[in-house]
Amino acid sequence: MRLFSFLSLRQWLTLPYIALVFGVAVLIGALSYRTGSQAVDTVAHHLLLETVARIGQAVDRHVVGSAAALEAAFPNGMPAPDTIDADLPALRTRFWIATSLHIDPNNYVYYGNRHGQFFGLWRFNVQDAELRLKLQADRPRQKFRFSGINGVPSEPTTEQKMYEPRARPWYKSGEDNLSHTWTSIYIDFTTAELVATRARRVLDAQGGLQGVVATDLSLKRLNDFVRKLSLSDNAVAFIIEPDGKLIASSRSANTMPHPDGTNARINASDSDNELQRAAYAQVLGFAATGNKIDRALTQRFAGPNDQVVELALDRVRDDAGLDWIIVVAVPRSDFMQGVTANVQRTVVIGVFGALAAVAIGLSILGWVGRDIRRLTQAAQDVGEGRLEVPLDVHRNDEIGVLANTFRHMQHRLRTDLLTGLGNRDVMIRSISSRIEKARRTGDSMPFAVLFVDLNNFKLINDRFGHDAGDRVLMEIGNRLLKASRACDRVARYAGDEFLLMINDIPSRQVAEQIRHNIEELLREPLQTVDVSSLPEAVLMSGSVGMAFYPDDGDNADELIKRSDHDMFERKRTWQSDCI
Template structure:
């Protein structure tokens, strides 16, 4: 029997290692798993980051709109106070000088920031303006003849004596100014186009309204300025992203405010001129402007605000959000926020690249460490995902429980910051209504399980004179008053108690582990005394402090209610009984 010696020799020269058979597929599996994890992480991360970036863009656009609204909201009331609708204009400023000066002082008191300047010009070329430097100090800018230069007077108080300061070197004729010409042309309120101010050389928007004589003929224009410097500073301070920008433009493309470039151009003669977005030296600003300009002409342009994605000249992907700001007097501005995708995808890309490279270079190490890291990461992601799910179900107080310093840790901290915002009243920094109800329900559940510490109480507080403060001193003062009341309540409760702003000028307090009804009454009276103290934020100089006080109702668990809704209703009823009892007492003199 013959054999072929070549066959076993060939088999012997290529031995198949069992170890290799087991390791190679496993290594390939680990690499494939690493690649898969990297791909999935990149995909999930990019989707999440895209969503977050979209919300960030929309939120930033909204913040800009709020800033604009804060600058222009009071201008209409200022004009009506200076020249009430229907009041005829005097034929000469000097004939009603004292009345004009008084009304202008009152008008500039409504919204001293930013509407601290009211002025009037007439067909005779006369002009009168009142500029408030502070609550007490002001200057009067006046010219009674068309060919004379304006005189500047300083004074303090509504009827303080005028002290001549200087006379302007440049001739100011109100009839030639844009605000006068626009006010003369339009029958109602109107905004001028943004222009460079005659004196400050800064961008200004002016709201103007024509004033008629007793005969019904046009006599002059009353106006108030809104300086856009503060708005430009606000936009400039916005932190969109490392390379992100924000800007505001008019319909003609002129820049109003920008975080990326100046809003005015310097001329060779030393003067200044408006700068168009299309002429900006910032590449991203020009590209974002072109996109917005094209989209505003599309049929779907009414569905604003919008977020869009495009590629710039260098092929870089850019996300842009834009909105339109309009009012009845003619403002039509566009707010734009743009940032490159690379700004917020860099962390995700670096993390995936690092994972794949480590898997390729150190497969053996990745087998041991990679699986542990995967489990660690997956566990944290599951915790974040579970927290997201529970927040979506309305539980804002769920802890994330992720303590890391990498991107996932940043995501967890960002999520926790979002939870804090959802639980917090933005004006006062206290817990909001939803957070209070959640905490009250949790505390009631604990009290039902542990009867030894079952007693808790709710105080319902309604401020007494808050509307009068708003009406007298303005909404800004009202906001400051709410903040001061909130701080007083916060520092005058125990460490385990919870203070929340319930709605408007209503506050609630959860008193934990109260000993008795008498203890609750004692705490309530302490808080009543605290609320009666004068408010520091609106104490006029030389006058007695303004106080608010409040009606407080109390309810104790479980005597007055065995659930959150019943407790709040009981405390609310008690509060109204307290309020009406106080009113009745003050009326009867008892």
């Protein structure tokens, strides 16, 4: 102790506390970093899966109408005429209908036959269109502008380049396949942009090949969607074919120009973005080990400069041979920026706290430590799927910011973002919790699960657009919420389907009356969308299936399946009544 004999008593009393505060500051920083790291892992996992799911939904939206467009243009079993000019009026009518089904994005449907003739209809909007016609194999195509299904065509304009339909990728793919098929992605003849085409062979009356009907999927819109995704500053999202050729990317072009003015496709391994190349290499390595991408999955790998990268993969397939891979890669440092800054601020606070250690005491340690433990427990709860557990941390400092962010994340994970109602997972857990409570407490009061599916929603959605459809869903969700009690639960299950859990119902007769009231509520005229232009027979309503606990099931899955089946039977009855 002689070594420290020069210290005064005041210093002896103060320095240990200062050292303690320094130590506590370091400990708090470490705990903050650990808690933040756990939270980041959870958030990163969910956000990556959500991002690939959003991209997958965008792809589905782009391809969902292609089969219907081809069927409308050439219904299966309808023989094609030997020459296009023998059936021009009928072709024009059917192709107008085909392009009306999903005008965005299937606004172009066309047909080429074995004689080298071509017929195509391009829709600019609901009224204006362009007819692209080639009746002689050795002549260029002509284009005619017109308005309305029976509009008078304008004077034709003739293309400068010769268009040979039989040499195009879509024709070759269609004639070689017995059913619907997607072409490999190619560069469009007119726009010089990347296009994928769904094609189907068309037969003559004798069953021989007469031609190929096709519709394009412009990848420019898909590429624009991927570019507009809200990702971090250094993240990359892209879609590729199994051979690595880029379809869409948030960080790089999907084509490159040649000196002769033509464009060529880019492979992800040749991208000018370092993280994109590394992510694609990881996909190749994943496939090389025999793994299959049959669902959305996440993993972590060492990226450029040995930085840790969070990776999410998913695969999009359909029955016509579409096979695309979705990749999202985010450097972990992008998620950790806020956590690192929080640790740095905590250390600074610790330094200033050391100067006032004697005055402020050590009471704050228990307060801070308690909130850190709550954050840690909250991170564990989220990781185990318990999203409804409240986080009782209310502060105005950095830990409070992290807590508020965490609460916001919990809210997003349990809420349907469009309607503000609970989502499917929350409803399933609510039903399970209600059943568990009944078993635990001996509560004999039954409850009902109502499965609501909207009638005519697809017609309204297709006729007035997805924005109108979203407004209808929000209005219906608000109606159901206002019609329910505080003890009931309302959730959006999927698409235009809703689930209600009606608590404390004394009998099945009361539940039937509630179902009747809900059906009457759904028949009320829409306030947010004007559907007066639709036929009088097309009214918004809903089919409501019901399951009664405990008579119809003793777990959430059984009750939902039973109510879904009941809804389906009622919808079938409704459809029969509408015929």
